[in-house]
Amino acid sequence: MDLKNAPITLAEVADAAGVGESTVSRVLRNHGSFSEKTRARVMAAVDKLGYVPNKIAGALASTGTPLVAIIVPSLSNIVFADVLSGVTRALEVRQKQAVFAVTEYDPMREEALVAAVLAWRPEAVMLVGLEHTEGTRKLLRAAGCRVLELLDIDGEPIDIAVGFSHRSAGRATAAHLIEKGYTRIAYVGHDMERDTRSAKRLEGFVEQLNQAGLTLRDREIRNAPSSVSAGKAGLANVLSRSPDVDAVYFSNDDMALGGYFHCLSVGIPVPDRLAIIGFNALDICRHTPQPIASILTRRVEIGRRAAELLLEDAPAQTVDVGFLLVPGETA
Amino acid sequence: MDLKNAPITLAEVADAAGVGESTVSRVLRNHGSFSEKTRARVMAAVDKLGYVPNKIAGALASTGTPLVAIIVPSLSNIVFADVLSGVTRALEVRQKQAVFAVTEYDPMREEALVAAVLAWRPEAVMLVGLEHTEGTRKLLRAAGCRVLELLDIDGEPIDIAVGFSHRSAGRATAAHLIEKGYTRIAYVGHDMERDTRSAKRLEGFVEQLNQAGLTLRDREIRNAPSSVSAGKAGLANVLSRSPDVDAVYFSNDDMALGGYFHCLSVGIPVPDRLAIIGFNALDICRHTPQPIASILTRRVEIGRRAAELLLEDAPAQTVDVGFLLVPGETA
DNA sequence: TTGTAAGCGTTATCAC
DNA sequence: GTGATAACGCTTACAA
Numbered sequence: 294m295d296l297k298n299a300p301i302t303l304a305e306v307a308d309a310a311g312v313g314e315s316t317v318s319r320v321l322r323n324h325g326s327f328s329e330k331t332r333a334r335v336m337a338a339v340d341k342l343g344y345v346p347n348k349i350a351g352a353l354a355s356t357g358t359p360l361v362a363i364i365v366p367s368l369s370n371i372v373f374a375d376v377l378s379g380v381t382r383a384l385e386v387r388q389k390q391a392v393f394a395v396t397e398y399d400p401m402r403e404e405a406l407v408a409a410v411l412a413w414r415p416e417a418v419m420l421v422g423l424e425h426t427e428g429t430r431k432l433l434r435a436a437g438c439r440v441l442e443l444l445d446i447d448g449e450p451i452d453i454a455v456g457f458s459h460r461s462a463g464r465a466t467a468a469h470l471i472e473k474g475y476t477r478i479a480y481v482g483h484d485m486e487r488d489t490r491s492a493k494r495l496e497g498f499v500e501q502l503n504q505a506g507l508t509l510r511d512r513e514i515r516n517a518p519s520s521v522s523a524g525k526a527g528l529a530n531v532l533s534r535s536p537d538v539d540a541v542y543f544s545n546d547d548m549a550l551g552g553y554f555h556c557l558s559v560g561i562p563v564p565d566r567l568a569i570i571g572f573n574a575l576d577i578c579r580h581t582p583q584p585i586a587s588i589l590t591r592r593v594e595i596g597r598r599a600a601e602l603l604l605e606d607a608p609a610q611t612v613d614v615g616f617l618l619v620p621g622e623t624a
Numbered sequence: 625m626d627l628k629n630a631p632i633t634l635a636e637v638a639d640a641a642g643v644g645e646s647t648v649s650r651v652l653r654n655h656g657s658f659s660e661k662t663r664a665r666v667m668a669a670v671d672k673l674g675y676v677p678n679k680i681a682g683a684l685a686s687t688g689t690p691l692v693a694i695i696v697p698s699l700s701n702i703v704f705a706d707v708l709s710g711v712t713r714a715l716e717v718r719q720k721q722a723v724f725a726v727t728e729y730d731p732m733r734e735e736a737l738v739a740a741v742l743a744w745r746p747e748a749v750m751l752v753g754l755e756h757t758e759g760t761r762k763l764l765r766a767a768g769c770r771v772l773e774l775l776d777i778d779g780e781p782i783d784i785a786v787g788f789s790h791r792s793a794g795r796a797t798a799a800h801l802i803e804k805g806y807t808r809i810a811y812v813g814h815d816m817e818r819d820t821r822s823a824k825r826l827e828g829f830v831e832q833l834n835q836a837g838l839t840l841r842d843r844e845i846r847n848a849p850s851s852v853s854a855g856k857a858g859l860a861n862v863l864s865r866s867p868d869v870d871a872v873y874f875s876n877d878d879m880a881l882g883g884y885f886h887c888l889s890v891g892i893p894v895p896d897r898l899a900i901i902g903f904n905a906l907d908i909c910r911h912t913p914q915p916i917a918s919i920l921t922r923r924v925e926i927g928r929r930a931a932e933l934l935l936e937d938a939p940a941q942t943v944d945v946g947f948l949l950v951p952g953e954t955a
Numbered sequence: 956t957t958g959t960a961a962g963c964g965t966t967a968t969c970a971c
Numbered sequence: 972g973t974g975a976t977a978a979c980g981c982t983t984a985c986a987a
Contacts (some may be wrong), residue, residue, distance in 0.1 A: 300745070300767065302964060313974040318966065326972055343766045348743040349689060350964030352680050353979045368709050374699040381726050385737075390744065393724045395712050406716075412679040413721065414631070435674045436631065521911040551911060557888070558913040577908065580852040580882060582889040633980060644958040649982060656983095657956060681980035684963045 301344045310338035321346060348390075352414070359389045361603065362410035362418045366398045366488075370519070370547075372573060372592055373421065376443055379596020380419065387604055389416075398487035398518075404429045411436045417603050423448035424489045441599045444592075446611050447493050455599040455612045459490045462588050462616050463497025466542055466570055469586070469618055471505045475540035475568055478502065479511040481527035481552060482544035483519035491519075491544040494572065498542055511535040519544060524551025532561075540568035540624060546575040549585050553623065557582075568624035578621075586624035589617040632675045641669035652677060679721075683745070690720045692934065693741035693749045697729045697818075701850070701878075703904060703923055704752065707774055710927020711750065718935055720747075729818035729849075735760045742767045748934050754779035755820045772930045775923075777942050778824050786930040786943045790821045793919050793947050794828025797873055797901055800917070800949055802836045806871035806899055809833065810842040812858035812883060813875035814850035822850075822875040825903065829873055842866040850875060855882025863892075871899035871955060877906040880916050884954065888913075899955040909952070917955035920948040 307314045312331055319325040320335040327335075338344070352358040361384055365373040381391050392410055396403040404426045410418060411432060417439035420429075423446075433440050433451060440452040447460050470478055485492040499509055513531045515523040524543055528551065531538060543549035549571025556563045563569055563583060571578060574589035591614050598612060638645045643662055650656040651666040658666075669675070683689040692715055696704040712722050723744055727734040735757045738749060742763060748770035754777075756764075764771050764782060771783040778791050801809055816823040830840055844862045846854040855874055859882065862869060874880035880902025887894045894900055894914060902909060905920035922945050929943060 304964080307974095314964090315966080315968095315975080316973060319973090322966090324966095328972065331972080343762075345739065345742050345763070345767070347745060347964055349680055349683050349745055350979090351966070353684050353981085354964075354966035355979085356966095358680065368699075368705040369702070371700065371702065371705075374702075374705050378699050378726065381724070385725070388740065390740065391724050393712070393722050394716070395709065408676060409719070409721065411676050414678060414680055431674070432676070436676070521908050525911055547908075550908065554911055554913055577852050577878075577881065580856055580885055582885055634982095635980075645981080646959080646983075647957060650957090653982090659956065662956080678980055681963090682982070684965085685980075685982040686963085687982095 300347070301342045303344075303346070306335065306338045306342060306344050309342060310334045357416050358414045360392050360413055360415040361389050361600075362392045362394070362413070362415040364394045364396060364403060364406050364410065364418065364420050366396050366421055367518070368395060371575060372444075372590070375592035376421070376596040379593035379598075380600045383597045383600030383604070389604075398484075400424070400426050400429070404432070407432050411438075414438075417441060419443060419599060421445075422489060423450060423454065439603055441603060443595055443599055445490050445493070446613055450609070450611055452609045453599070453602055453607065453612075454610075455595050455602065455614065457590065457614055457616045458497075459493035460497035460500075462572065462590075463494035463499075464501040465616070465618050466494070466572070466588060467498045467501035467505075469620070470540050470542070470568065470570065470624060471501070471507065473540075473568065473624060475624075476507060477510045477535075477537050477539045478507065478542065479513070479531045479535060479538045479540070480509055480542045480544075481513045481515075481524060481531060481548055483515050483523055483548060484517055485514060485544075488519075488544075494544070510538050519547045521547055521551040521554065524548030525555045526551070528552035528555045538567065540564075540570070543569065543571045546571040546573045546578045546585065546587055549587065550578060550581070553581060553583075553585055563623050570624040574617075574619050583622035584619075586621035587619055589619050591615070631678070632673045634675075634677070637666065637669045637673060637675050640673060641665045688747050689745045691723050691744055691746040692720050692931075693723045693725070693744070693746040695725045695727060695734060695737050695741065695749065695751050697727050697752055698849070699726060702906060703775075703921070706923035707752070707927040710924035710929075711931045714928045714931030714935070720935075729815075731755070731757050731760070735763070738763050742769075745769075748772060750774060750930060752776075753820060754781060754785065770934055772934060774926055774930055776821050776824070777944055781940070781942055783940045784930070784933055784938065784943075785941075786926050786933065786945065788921065788945055788947045789828075790824035791828035791831075793903065793921075794825035794830075795832040796947070796949050797825070797903070797919060798829045798832035798836075800951070801871050801873070801899065801901065801955060802832070802838065804871075804899065804955060806955075807838060808841045808866075808868050808870045809838065810844070810862045810866060810869045810872050811840055811875075812844045812846075812855060812862055812872055812879055814846050814854055814879060815848055816845060816875075819850075819875075825875070841869050850878045852878055852882040852885065855879030856886045857882070859883040859886045869898065871895075871901070874900065874902045877902040877904045877909045877916065877918055880918065881909060881912070884912060884914075884916055894954050901955040905948075905950050914953035915950075917952035918950055920950050922946070
């Protein structure tokens, strides 16, 4: 075991194997030609010395970097974690490294983080959503790397977009409630300035209501990230303001769960007295005493698909992976 | 807007500013001395050209890399996402980049990922837990970078460990149930081979029971990752086998939530007929109709603390951030 | 205060 | 099939 600071270099391996540096490089990358005998000699030296190739040097010498940057708004929301899982699993197969950052839903921070990751010359940058600052766009354009925008397709993508239409999801949700005969419908949501996708869902939702001659009976928008407690408090407020509401659309399943818990706590019969519908179809909401109605989104699939498109060097395009309304027992 | 492929280089900035390359380098890193006038000239050129320094080249030229590798078992568990948040937030301040990978609880995969990530010569590698393959240890030792092991301190750390004692947490949980007067206690857990920390908790739990002259009335171990549905199914099995059980310890809050939902569904009074206690004190479990008793773990704090120790180049040490038993209404 | 030049550890382009 | 050697784009002495 060597406790020396300096890691082994290609040159040392070449020396130990009694071959040239380029030969070692060829063998290690299995590229170009070399005899089986040299290969064995090189590998023996590699094993003996415990050589780990320096990709920093490799990246600088070759043209591209096997690095993919992934910038997400948050990690406390399982949705982004799922997307990230899909991405990293697909990248791992091709030996690409994920470089990663969290914006906390702040566009300016996103811009700064994009600049930071661009310094690593990634072959691609993955972002969530289609809304970015002009600065971010400019940086990305100048960098000339692939850009993948995930989870949303309602807008103008920079390069590749993989996701689904939140506006359609909102419409589908409204259509479902309308079909079920609910007419006095309210909305309980979280901070929409930061989460533009939830705003798009609400837009579609209201559009569909209007089309059916209905309007939103009440709306409660919490000035906070989505959470169970925000959903709980939000529903309580709506019910005290508009006691006649018969269905509530929550901005997502965390919020819906809070609403559902509120109903359980104070004994409001669901869905007879009040229907509840959320968004994302989180695992938890499939296992509550009554499964909560929601929209199933294919999050891992979105991550995986995006990574694949990148790896196969697909042309600019927008991929709609769709969504699925899952009725549950609450609406 | 230039659509040329080749990104701007330091040399081009130097030319544009009419200064030498090293001057640009000094100005950009705010290191060494230069006049205010040159600084202005350089910055003007940087802005004009939209120069983004190439950290790959920078890292190769200087000794260290401002890269920190973070390898977690999973992302679907919010616990690791929380730790990751803490780490990235702390790193961002110091302009360090996180490079990241997911093991899916597979030690061999962890080893492969450590090798992959070491190729980027990170200044540190962060891992979850203290159990790693001999190969992983060897790689890490040879690399000579800092190693931070998170979330567990029951064992021999390689370098720095930040976490708490799962064994103690298990004991504390048992002590709480015993104090509350429960005597017919069962355990419902998930896949322990993969999650060694849950095994340690159970060990401590049983130790404490035995010390009080009690034994585990029943134990149900699902051969699957933790989930709400596994908790639900697990509790159902336990109750059909051992109907007289009066309290159940779940391997974590996801599982406990499933158990709690089962009780709500079939009308088992909690905690009068059955007490429930989990682990992690997830936000959701604080907002169920009855808050679920659990152990609060300081996950974000663990990530943050680890990053800080790394940044201040602290010596090898073990930091116990502790945990807190939160009673709730279910136990 | 500033510029020149020698690396950093690879890959890639040549000859041989 | 193999080995010099020139990049790659920066940082960092060392000179000026």
